[in-house]
Structure formats: structure tokens, C-alpha cells
Amino acid sequence: MALSPMDQQSITPINTHNSQQKKSLLIEKKLISASERFNQFLLHSNLHAAKYIATAQTKGLKILFILLFIGCLTVHISFSVSAVKKYFNRQFIQNHNLILDYDLKYPAITICFMPEPLRYDERFKQVFRKYLNLIDGENITNEQALNSVEGFQYVYLTQGRFEELSELSFNLHDRLLSCSFNLVECNEGNFTHSYQDGNCYTFNSRTLDTQAYLTMQKAEILVPEVLDSSIRSVREGTVDLGLSLRFYLHDHLTFPSNRNYPGILVSTHHHDEVSTSGEFQLVQPGQFYMIIFKKENYTSLGGSYERCTNEMLSDQAYLMSKRFGENDYAYDQYLCVRLCELKFIYQACGCIPLLHFPIQKLLINGELKSISYCNINDSSINNIVKEQMEIFRSTNYQQTCPHCLKKCSSSKYNLFVSSLQAPAHTHIDQLVKEVEKLAAKTNITLPNDFYSNTLEHFRMNYVEMVITARNNYLVSVNTQQPAYTFPMLIADLGGYFGSL
Template sequence: MKKPLSNAIKKIILDNIEFSTSHGFPNIVRSESFILKLMWILCLLLSSGYCAYCLTKSFQDYFSYETDTLLRFKRVSQIEFPTITICNKFATDLSRSNEVTELAKSGYIKLKSEFTDLTKFNEFFKRVDYYFKYNSIEYKDRFNFVGFDIDKMLLNCNFNFKECNSSNFKLFFSSTYGLCYQFNADKTNIRKISSPGKKAGLSLELFIGYPSKDYDLYKSYGAHLFIHNSSTIPSSEFEGISLSTGHETDVILSKTYFQKLPKPFSDCAQDSNSSEYIHSDLYRETIKLFGQYDQKSCINLCYHKYIFDECGCYYPDLNINKNLTRICDSDIGFECYSNHSASYRESKICIECIEKCPEECESIKYSLQISHANYPTPFYADFLMTYDALINNGSRNFISYSNVKESTLAVNIYFDDICYSIVEEKPSETIEQLVADIGGFLGLCIGVSILSVVEIFDSILRVILLFFSKRMN
């Protein structure tokens, strides 16, 4: 009985092979000539080998998780205006007469008296910069008595075809510039514009103050401008552009969204607001300090923690540490910071910081085009002098055209088109493409399709039915 059953099973298999939709196996079975059988076997082996090579490569390409970058341009009816942070490079308004300004003047005179070796001016200005930052943290609560007030700085303000004033600005404190002021910083009410051009943008005319030979310890003066997303905190260490007095500066904006694919395509931080996403102390501390994660701030924090590990104290940056007792002093601490800061860029710690700080999956960048023109004209300077004398009782001390030109500036920040770009990553190969590759190579090389696979199950089912029918008999 066993032999008839095995013969029946063999017949089912041979019949299925002979009438299979794949091309190689049926021809091997049907060919009566040994030479023809050998030819078909060789052809089947060669085509199967090539098919295996192509399929292996397809699987490698899919599991390498490569991406393609797509650039799209989208025009919209409205676009969010960025947050504008403006800082006076003169951290102190020495024209204000009080105890704090007198203390600042005496400190400046003391620093200048220490500048005896003119060949070491780089070292001297590093100390001056450090002195300003350290004291800005120490006297943060008293800066209202010595810093430039927004009402004094702001000569004129227009936004989106309407006039604006000092009430539209929010105070922001910087350890480098002292009192800074932010426009459009309310996260719950972000301003939008629907027209391009200067009139729809933000136009500011600012009074900066006058340089003083006796007290100023600056290399340059003017204003520092930050253009950023409302959810980010600007850093004076590596962001912003400088604005010079006597000029009107046009800043033309273009906005770009960057969207990266998360794991397994990259190690980017998918949720910039959640400290639970990545188990990294640096990641969580960045969100704690800045309210939102971004790679640049994380790397900056890593650098400051490296200085703390080496020196036992922090560099005076208010965004990183607000505790003055943990800030490096101006003597031993400053020397330690200077030595290790110079060696950091060439150390392996710098590379480790980048590895510990993943890139954001989603980010917004603003590209700037900048141009300048002379400002103000003699006629407009007369207007400013008259306005200041009548409205502000001459508080800015405008007395001549050159006097106005050296102490004022204008800046226009606007979009030249109501649109933005999207730089988006897409998988180079999707699961649908992988399936198509598998079917294509199987069909091309050995003539196999989905129905060819069904034929295998057909043979198995017929054998099972044959076995049960024999058993019942």
C-alpha cells in the first residue's frame, strides 16, 4: 500500500511541476533528452544565482535605511513672523546718574589702568568680555538702573502697516549685553503677516548712545540683532548679526522647515519638548534650561559642563547657570577657563559632545539677505532733533547732524515673499518597493510569481487530501 501512495504523491508533485507557471522546472521535467535537461538545469542555476545576488542587494539597500532629500516650495496666505531680539552693544547707559553707573565707571577706569602692555590687547579684551559677563550676573537685579531703557532706545517702530511702541517689547536679559528687548515673543499670540515687503515687516529706528573715550571698553558699538523662533532662546556666543550706527540695514528673511526621519533612519530627537524621549542627561538638561531641545544649545551646554569638570566652575553665561557661587572668578577661574577653552576644540570631548547631542527631527531656520544704506539724511536728522527736543525734553542730546548719525540706526526686517521651503527626508526604498523588487527579480530570472507560490500550497493540499482519502478507504 505504501508504494502506490508514494507513487501517487510523486505523480502529484511532477504534474504540478510540469504545469507550473515558472519556466525552468517544467522544461526540466518535460525534456526527454539528457542534453536538454542539462541545459535547462544550468540555465536555472545561473538565473537563480543572479536572482539571489539581486535580492540580497535589495535587502541590503532596504535595511541600510538610506534617505532621499526632497525640497519643496510652498506659498501661503499667511506666515508667522519670527521673534526679534534687539540688544544694545553698550551694556550700560553711563548718561544715567546714580550709584550703579558711578560704580560701573570706576570699574571701567580700573580695567583701563591695567591695560599697560599694548601688545597683549587680545588677552585684555578677553578679560574685559569676561568682566562684563561676570558682573552682569552679579548685578542682574540692578541693571534697570544702568541699562538702556527701551523707551529711550526706541525712536520709531512700525509693524505690518501699523505703528508699534515700547509696550510691544518684552524684556530679555543677556549676560553679554545686559538689557535686551524682544518683539513678538508671546508664544500664545504669535503675530502673522500676509504681505511681503518692508511695510508689512518690522521697521525700527533706535538710539544707541554715544561712545565715551574715558569709560568705553568696547571694540565696536551699535546693536546686536537676533532673529529666531519664538520657542528658542538666543545665545550671544554664536548667533545674531551686528547693526552699525549711521546706517539703515535691510534684513530680508526666508524661512525653511527641516524634517528628518527618526529611527531607524537617523538618531534625531523626535520630540523636542519631551525629556523622556532620549535617555541622556544632556538632552534632558537642555530642555530644562531652554524649554525646548535643539542640538546647538545641547552642544553649548556640553562645552560648559566640560569647563566645569576641568575647573570646578562655570563660564559666566546666564542661560547655563544663574548661581554666582558656581561661576569662575576673574582670576584663577578665568585662567583655567582660558586654558581649557583653547584645548576643547581639538579634544575628543568635542566629538563626544556632538555624539551625545542628537540633531532635531524638526527645526526651523531663517536665512538672511542683508544690505545697507546711509542713515539718516540731514533733513531727517533735523526732524529727529526737533522731535527729541519737543517730545522727550532733549533726553538723547541730539545737537547736530553728525551727533545724530553716530548715535542712531535703522533696521527693516521683512519677507520678500509669503512662502517657505520644506527640506524633507523620505526613505530611499519603501516596503512596497522592496516587494516589487522581489517580484521583479523572481519573475525576470526564474519566472516565479505569487501564483507560482500558490502552486506549492496546491501540491501540499492535494497530498494531504490523498492521504486522508486513502486512510478512509
């Protein structure tokens, strides 16, 4: 139906173009308002780069500044992530310092007689003949001795007859001519005995008789009074002579052996540790040795920086108490690995190989269990033992024995050795009297040609040594220090973002 002229006049036409323009102006006004607010934010920001963006004269320049800012921000974030990673890597640096310690404690000294500890005299031969089913007086060949000695020792060790076996061996009192520590006389009572790889003896200055020091004080010798069971310092008053030892080895009674290093093995170690590391100095007959030690201390950060421990497992503590008495001894990584190897063998064989020192218990699955030695006459068991030992030693012990960590704090004594031929011709007559006295005390018969070939016998048997700091009280101290600490991380992060 067509509209009348009046109706056409009453209808107001809609201006669509004007409405769209208003919307466009409103959006533009909002954008300008947001842009102004963003510019105000950038102007009042602490970011240096943001102010350049806010004050840019042209849109193109502003876009350029924004792109540069994003690039710089990316680089700074990358540096920050690297700094955080560096902090959590827990790296450390090693510090080496020298300190002067006038109260330097004297170390423990371990000596081991080599090659075999057994004393090959008539008393031993009588017992050995019974083991070999020989008649009294029948000769024992070297081949018989070498082939049967392990079985002979096995019988004594498996029966717990350690003292009897020790009595058939060379002991310290059989060979020790004299002993003194800083002018104080000492004897075999000041040594701890360990029957391993030969008779081993450890001198620990804490066992010295205090009364001897008090007697010296009364004689006006400058040695201070000390308490029982205290560790002696290297220097007592004005005296710094160390430990002086003289031996006569009686090589004519040495057990036949295929080992070719006769003499004495000497090691120095901390007084609360045992000598198990295998770091020995060989001291040979016919020589006077001056052995000077220098101490080094090592301390690890531990924790998340480096895995370490100072704690002994119960089987190591048990072994220490049985071998060395109730003295306080510290954790030893070498011994921990050795015991771990024995556990590895025990779990496969139900026994452990013959050792020269008694191991009666091992920690198996968290329980301290009594163990037995493998029968050395059982070839099948011996083959399994050898296979297990090869498997263990071909693998990384850190995987097999994760509990055998390095020690967090330890001490090491570096040895500097010099020697000259001994004894001097002028001392021979006096030494002959001392050897005669020693032989009489220990019921040892001297060789028939001892008096006709005296000098040669002393060249083959006499050993003299002095172990001292020689007035050197400098201690090398090695410590670890975090390479990157938390304050360093905060400082770096602040520096990275502060430069934006």
C-alpha cells in the same frame, strides 16, 4: 563425504545473475518513477525555467538547463539580499517644495547692541571707581577699563545682581526712538530682555497689545481682531509693513572695547526658539536697512532613518524659564551643546567660566545641581578651564554630547538686506527733537558739539530698519521621504523570483 547421485538431483542450483538483474531493474524503475515525479513537478511549477528542464529532449540538454537555472537562481538570491540590505540601510531622499502661506506667522526678531553693553557715563564711572579703589573724580584710563571690566562683571554675576548690572548698561529704552508693527505702535515692553554678549532684546509679536488692534478697527483700518498671546501673521488685513525700528546709539558713551564692530546685530528665528545660532546681520549706524525674510521649514523622518529630538533636558528648560520667563520655548541644539560644554568643564573644575547670562543650575549625573562661577583671579583654575574648553572643542561633540541631536523639525529665515544712507537732510530737524526727548527721558547728556556737528553725530548713531516679508508668502518646505519602503522591497522580491 561425497554426495550420492540422488542428493545431487535434490539440490536446486542458485542463479545469482538473475537476482542481481532483478535488483537492478527495481532500482532503475524507482529512479524512473522519481524522475517522472520530478518532471511532473517541474511541468506544473510556476517557475518558467523549470518547464524547460522538464521538457528537455536529451540528458545533456537537461543538465545544461539545470546549470543555467542554478546560475540564475544565484543571481536572483544575490539581488534579493541586496534589496533587503538596502531596505535596512534606511536611506532617505530630500524633497523641496514651495507652498503659498497667506497666514504666514511673523518670526521673532532679536537685536543685540554691540560691542560692550555697559553705558560709560558718570553713573557707571562712580561705581567703577569704587571697584578700582580710585577716588571720586579720578580719571579711568582705557587700559584700566579693558583690564578690569570682566572682574567688575564677575562680582555682579556671582552675587546674582543681574538687574543692577543691567541698569549700568545700555537698555532698549535708552536707544529706541520708535517702534511699530504693521502700523501698531510698540515699545520696550514688547521685547524680552537677555543679557548676553551685549544687551539682547527679542521682539515677539504675541506680546502686542490687542487693544491697539481694536482701536485701529474702530478707526476703520483693516486689521482683524486677534486674541491675546496669539502670534501675529505677517499680513494683518491689508497691512504688511513688518517691524519698523529706529535707534539713536549714543556712541559717545560706549564702553572702551577692543571689539571693532559697533552697531546692532539682528537675527530672525521662530517665535518658540531663542537666538543662539550666531547667525546675525550686522546693522551699522548712518544707514536705513530693508531686511526681507523668506521662511524655510525642515522636517526630519527621525526614528531609524535619522537621529533627532525635540525634547529639552531639565537644565535647558530651567535656563529658558529663568532667562525668558514662562513662555514655551523649544529645544535648541546649539544651546544643548553649550550646556554640555559647561558640564564638561564643571566635572573637571567644579565651576564654570564667567558668562554674560546667568546659569545657576546644570544637569549633572541626572540631577539638577546649583553651580558657581570660576574665580577669574585664580590663574590655575583659569588655565584648567581653557584646557578643558580646548579638549571639548577638539573632539566630536556627537560623542561627548550624544543627547544633543539635531532638531526634528525647525524653521529658518533667510535674510535679504539692502541699505541706503540715512537720515535724509530733510528729516534732521525732526530727528533732533526726538533725540532731545529720548535724552531727557533717559537722563543721558548729549555731547557738547551735538548741535554744531549734528549731521556727523547722526551718521555715527542713527539706525533705521524695516524687517518684513514684503508680500512674499512663499515658504520653502524641506521634508524627508524614505528612499526604499517595505512595499518596494516586496515588489522587488516578487519581481526577482517571478522572472525565474
